[in-house]
Amino acid sequence: MPSRETLEAFIAAVESNDHVAAIRDFYTEDASMQENLTEPPRQGRQTLMDHEAAVLKRVKGVRSRCVRPVLVAGDTVVVHWIFEFDLPDGRVRRIEELAHQTWKGEKIHRERFYYDPAQMK
Template identity: 35%
Template sequence: MTQPSIAELDRELNDAILNGTALQAFETYYADDVVMQENDAEPTIGKDANRDREEAFFAAITDFRGGKVLATGVGDDTTFSHWHFDFTHREWGVRNYHQVAVRTWRDGKIVREIFYYG
């Protein structure tokens, strides 16, 4: 059986985010040693720590008005997704912005993800 390409895996993950199943998809698509980072902030290392961070983020969203993938790209072991999000967060207030997620893949799992936004 052939493993899906990273383009296919990235599309499946993006679809899960848009369908409200991001936390379930986290278990499927992220490696145990994943490193995730927001802009230039200190990275969060390991699946357990990142799961906690993701759960806290989604729990703090009080109103989700929409998300959309605007563009994607694929390179050697790397995918890019340009997003638009519109939501209200309990601590940050209204967030209506663009974000680029850069994902590095190894053996069908994300080992590094960096989110760039202003």
């Protein structure tokens, strides 16, 4: 179960928009992420970091915000996020999602994202 301090530090890292560093610092070596249950999970912290870096290369910028409260029940944490991506053509894409996390101590071990795919259009 993450401490309140660790959870707040993780949220601050994501809200600083350094998503790759947040993965590096707050995920287990064998962590996994899965999108909407539509694709197989990505496995391994380095793979997660590489994927995130590739996503961020495709946009001009991103703004990340946690919508409170964060739900915590033992090792399970649910975070409501809003991300605004500045696209190369000048548009802004707003994505709202729930991140369902399973923590091992002070690190995220498993994470699934739930969002409406229509937001990606």
